[in-house]
Amino acid sequence: MVLHLKIIAVVAVVACFSFTAEAVMQWAPAPAKHGHGGHDRHAAKKFELIDGEGASVQLINPQLKAIEIPVEQGVVKVKSTGMDNYHAIVATRERNGVNESAIRYIYQFGKPSGESPSVIMGLEKSKLEIEPSPYAREHWRYYGNTDAVFVLRFDGKPLANSTVFLKTENGTTEKFLTDMDGKITVPLPDDFSNVKPGRMGNRASEFVLSANYSDGEISHVTTFSSAYHANPEHWQSTGLGVAVMAGGMFLGGLVSWRTRRRKEK
Numbered sequence: 001m002v003l004h005l006k007i008i009a010v011v012a013v014v015a016c017f018s019f020t021a022e023a024v025m026q027w028a029p030a031p032a033k034h035g036h037g038g039h040d041r042h043a044a045k046k047f048e049l050i051d052g053e054g055a056s057v058q059l060i061n062p063q064l065k066a067i068e069i070p071v072e073q074g075v076v077k078v079k080s081t082g083m084d085n086y087h088a089i090v091a092t093r094e095r096n097g098v099n100e101s102a103i104r105y106i107y108q109f110g111k112p113s114g115e116s117p118s119v120i121m122g123l124e125k126s127k128l129e130i131e132p133s134p135y136a137r138e139h140w141r142y143y144g145n146t147d148a149v150f151v152l153r154f155d156g157k158p159l160a161n162s163t164v165f166l167k168t169e170n171g172t173t174e175k176f177l178t179d180m181d182g183k184i185t186v187p188l189p190d191d192f193s194n195v196k197p198g199r200m201g202n203r204a205s206e207f208v209l210s211a212n213y214s215d216g217e218i219s220h221v222t223t224f225s226s227a228y229h230a231n232p233e234h235w236q237s238t239g240l241g242v243a244v245m246a247g248g249m250f251l252g253g254l255v256s257w258r259t260r261r262r263k264e265k
Helices: 001-023 117-122 236-264
Strands: 026-029 045-050 056-060 066-068 075-078 084-094 099-106 128-132 146-154 165-167 173-177 183-188 205-216 218-228
Touching: 026 183, 045 099, 066 165, 075 099, 075 173, 084 117, 084 173, 099 128, 117 128, 128 205, 128 218, 146 205, 165 183
Parallel strands: 099 218
Antiparallel strands: 026 045, 045 075, 056 066, 056 084, 084 099, 128 146, 146 183, 165 173, 165 205, 205 218
C-alpha cells in the first residue's frame, strides 16, 4: 500500500512538471489571415488563448478598470479603449483542483491615461503571477541576447526558491530558480535563424514563462507570454558603421573634387 502511494506521488510530481513546463494555457497572437490588414494603431488586436477552453477573460485598462471580453473559437478581439499605455488581458480558469491563469500585456493607443505602467504590472491579477520587473520599455520590445527581470508572486508576495520555466517559439527551453526576493533574470536567447538587416525584415517570435505552486489542496499554474525580437546588434555592428561612414566621406570628397574641377575649367 505504501509503495502504491509512493508511485502515485511520483507520477503526480512528473505530471505537474510536464504540465508547467509546457505552459498549458497561454496567450499568443492570433494567426494572421491572408490579405493586408492595414496599419491602424487603433484597430482591434486579436489574440489566441491556447488550451483555454472554459476560461474567462478580462481586459484591464491602465486605470485598473476591468471588463469581460468574449472568447470566440479560442480567440479574443481586443478593441481600443480610447486610452493609451499598457493594458492586461487575463484569462483564469479552475478545473480539477487547479487554478490557472494566463497574462499578457499589450500597448494600446489613445488619450493619455496619466498612469505609470508599473501600476498595472503591480496589480494582483491572479494568486500566482509572473510580474515583469520592469516591462521592456525601450520601443516596447524584448530583444534576444538581452536580460529580462521578473518577479514570481503568490498572494502578492514574492515567492522564493521556486522554478520558472522558459519556452520559446524558436525551440529554446530553460528553467530558472527565483532568489529570496522572488526574482529571476532571464537571458532571452538569440535563437533567431537567418537574421536579415533591418528590424522590418525579421518576424518577431514568442516566449512563455510558466510556474506552479501548491497551496494545500489547491495547485496554481500561471503563464506570462510576450513577443521578442532579433537584436538590432546583428545589423548595427561597429565595423559596419565605420565602413558606412568611410564610404560617405569618400563620396563627399569625390563630389567636392569634381565641383572644384568644373570651376577651374
